[in-house]
Amino acid sequence: MSFNNPAKLVLLALAFPVNAWSQTASVDANELTILRQQIQALQQRLSELEQAQQAQQAELAETKAAYPEEERAQNQAVAAEEETEQTVSFGGAIRTNYSYTSYDDDSKNRGGDFDFDIFRINMDVNIDDVILSGEIRFFDYMTAIKYAYAGYNFDEDWQVLVGIAPVPFGHRPYNSQNWFFSTNYYLGLEDDFDLGLLFRRKMADSWQLDLGFFKNDELGGVDGFVDNRADRYSYDIVGIRGEDEGIFADPATPAGEYNTFSGRLAYQINAMGVDSQIGASLLTGGIHGVEDKAGDYHAWAVHWQAEWHNWLLQLQHTQYQYDVGDAERMAVGAYSFFDSIAAEAKSTTFNLAYTFAVDWGPVSSLQVYNNYGLVYDKSDRSRNTLMNITGLALAAGGLYTYFDFVTARNQPFVGGSSVGNDDDTEQRFNINIGYYF
Structure with missing residues (x-):
């Protein structure tokens, strides 16, 4: 039996002297009936308290089960915002170019020309509200x-x-x-x-x-x-x-x-x-x-x-x-x-x-x-x-x-x-x- 419920402790405290007295002395039948009725009332009250406590614990369990998801979603949103506001990224491009023109006879005789275009590097930095950005291009x-x-x-x-x-x-x-x-x-x-x-x-x-x-x-x-x-x-x-x-x-x-x-x-x-x-x-x-x-x-x-x-x-x-x-x-x-x-x-x-x-x-x-x-x-x-x-x-x-x-x-x-x-x-x-x- 669990002793975490105060109502159970009260019931035991009342029941113990009654049982002890019944063993050491004669008790009037009317008084015993009254005591039993009081005990039954306490037991009924205890049952109601236990039911209320169980309902409260179930509701709390549902809330606790849902809370981590909300917290996780909030943490993900904060993390996403921090990632957006505090990032350092590098990128770039490598490009080549083919051309066939009407105004260059030598190129036409070759069937056009295929050449290197550019190599470029981009940098973007976001730290809170500070921005840094740049692009450099390398040609031949x-x-x-x-x-x-x-x-x-x-x-x-x-x-x-x-x-x-x-x-x-x-x-x-x-x-x-x-x-x-x-x-x-x-x-x-x-x-x-x-x-x-x-x-x-x-x-x-x-x-x-x-x-x-x-x-x-x-x-x-x-x-x-x-x-x-x-x-x-x-x-x-x-x-x-x-x-x-x-x-x-x-x-x-x-x-x-x-x-x-x-x-x-x-x-x-x-x-x-x-x-x-x-x-x-x-x-x-x-x-x-x-x-x-x-x-x-x-x-x-x-x-x-x-x-x-x-x-x-x-x-x-x-x-x-x-x-x-x-x-x-x-x-x-x-x-x-x-x-x-x-x-x-x-x-x-x-x-x-x-x-x-x-x-x-x-x-x-x-x-x-x-x-x-x-x-x-x-x-x-x-x-x-x-x-x-x-x-x-x-x-x-x-x-x-x-x-x-x-x-x-x-x-x-x-x-x-x-x-x-x-x-x-x-x-x-x-x-x-x-x-x-």
Whole structure:
């Protein structure tokens, strides 16, 4: 018998003297009957207390059985949050490229060329609200840092980035789906990164505001301590072209952008099952020569993006102007290569894409697209730049491959230059194969 129940102890305490007295003395029958009734009442009460105690223990057992699951779920959520907020990760890519072009007879005679593209390494660090991120790219002919910045999340809405950070302008993150980007990229107005400070603000549920101040380009501006000012990923101004200067020559009059302010405001709309984002971008800054200020530059854009089921539509109109005296052309540099652009022009781009989710062995996604871009009304009166790319992007695990058919006129890397005067269009069939890890 268990002695943990106080009611049992009381019953025994009362029962013991009764039994002892019955053995040593005569007890009146009426008194004995009364005592037995009292004992039966105590036993009944004891039974009720035991039943109540058993019910309470069963309820407690159910609660204890459920609690570890809740605690485990909470611990997993906390662990997941800690893993998200305190992580150090490395990644990268190895890419190769095949091309067959209409403008290179030697390449056509060989049946096209297959070359190494890049090896790149990415690093991302999240420690509580501190962010560190960077990417370095290794080519056969140069090494370039695409971006490298530190950041801090003030709260769930405000974020600041410092370093080689993205310049907020136009569609984010890209105004294209193909491997070549859009015509804006070669003007320095897509996927551009400069040295400065960027504030990002998510306003309510629909507004997005980006404000940036960039001291100079990623290589330190006009007097940056570098061997070659064209060894960079992003297109930037590197000089002012003279009237008799070659399109691809090293700039005789070096120059660089500085003290640039950039802002991008976008509004998200969901109507009739279509997710749309409409926005506007603006940037303004100075152009500095080796010794003195050479002028100013400005650009603005309006952009609209719509997503419906698997469809994606992007429209953007852009205008830019470099006000540097009587100069009608500017020298730009990227990929260890100098080129030229008009000092003032307009640009319009139109992109349409559709994504298929598939289950073809390792292949999980296909995206087909057509990207069109036109640069016109150029200040140097050169012919329009046109580029249309019809392509397919295939994802299979870590393997991502672009199949692009490019038709272009006066377009860099498709047999021309942004300030070319060709009437003929050129074609390029391109396959870029990359393994991302």
